[in-house]
Amino acid sequence: MKLYDCTSAPNTRRVRMFMAEKGIDIPRIEIDIAQGENLQSDFLSKNPRGVLPLLELDDGSYLDESIAICRYLEELHPEPALMGHDAKTKAKIESCQRHIEFDALLPLADVLRNSAPTFKERALPGTSGVIAIDALVDRGIASYQRFLERLNDRLKDQPYVAGESFSIADITALCALDFAKWAKLKTPEQHTHILRWYALVNTRTSAGA
Ligand SMILES: N[C@@H](CCC(=O)N[C@@H](CS)C(=O)NCC(=O)O)C(=O)O
Incomplete structure (x- = not known):
C-alpha cells in the first residue's frame, strides 16, 4: 500500500x-x-x-x-480499535465524526478557502474551479463557534469526544482544532473542558504525525 x-x-x-x-x-x-x-x-x-x-x-x-x-x-489492523467494538460504540463514534465534519471541518474549509488568495478560484477542494464567496467566511466562523460550545458541553462528563475511550472522533476533532489555527480561530478560554481534552490528546505520539 x-x-x-x-x-x-x-x-x-x-x-x-x-x-x-x-x-x-x-x-x-x-x-x-x-x-x-x-x-x-x-x-x-x-x-x-x-x-x-x-x-x-x-x-x-x-x-x-x-x-x-x-x-x-x-x-x-483491528487493534487498537479506533472505530468502536460494539454496535452502540461504533454508531456513537460515527455520529460524533459526522458532527465534527459538518459543523467544524467543512465550515473551517469554507473560512479558509473563501478568504485565502491561493484558493480564490478553487473555493471547493479538487477540480471544482468554483469561485470564492466572501459571505461563507462569516457563516463558517459562526458554525465553528457553535461546534466549540457543543464540544465543550460534551466533554464536561466524559474524557474523550465519543465517550470513555480514545477514538477516531478525537483524531478528527484534534485535526479540526489545529486546522482552525490557520484561520486564527483559537479555542476561547471559557471552554475549559475542551482545553483539558486538547492537552490530553495533543501529547499522544500520533499527534505529531
Ligand atoms: N471528505 C474528504 C475531503 C477531502 C479533502 O477535501 N481533501 C483536501 C485536503 S484536506 C484536498 O484534497 N484538497 C484539494 C484542493 O484543495 O484542491 C475526505 O475526508 O477525504
Whole structure:
C-alpha cells in the first residue's frame, strides 16, 4: 500500500494519526495542494476528484475519503480499535465524526478557502474551479463557534469526544482544532473542558504525525 498525502492538510493528517495509533507504516507520497499538484494529470489519473488523502492498494486500485481509508485499515489492523467494538460504540463514534465534519471541518474549509488568495478560484477542494464567496467566511466562523460550545458541553462528563475511550472522533476533532489555527480561530478560554481534552490528546505520539 501507498498513501498519497499532503503534510499540511487536515484530512490527510487524520489518516496519518490513525495509522500512527495503530503502528501502521507505509510509504507516503507528498502531493503539494497549494501548488496545485493534485490538479495535474498524473494525480488526476489516480483520483479524478483531485482530492487527498488517497490510498493505493496492493492490487493497484485506489481508495479515497479519509474515513473509508481508516475503515479499511481498521479491518486489516483491528487493534487498537479506533472505530468502536460494539454496535452502540461504533454508531456513537460515527455520529460524533459526522458532527465534527459538518459543523467544524467543512465550515473551517469554507473560512479558509473563501478568504485565502491561493484558493480564490478553487473555493471547493479538487477540480471544482468554483469561485470564492466572501459571505461563507462569516457563516463558517459562526458554525465553528457553535461546534466549540457543543464540544465543550460534551466533554464536561466524559474524557474523550465519543465517550470513555480514545477514538477516531478525537483524531478528527484534534485535526479540526489545529486546522482552525490557520484561520486564527483559537479555542476561547471559557471552554475549559475542551482545553483539558486538547492537552490530553495533543501529547499522544500520533499527534505529531
Ligand atoms: N471528505 C474528504 C475531503 C477531502 C479533502 O477535501 N481533501 C483536501 C485536503 S484536506 C484536498 O484534497 N484538497 C484539494 C484542493 O484543495 O484542491 C475526505 O475526508 O477525504
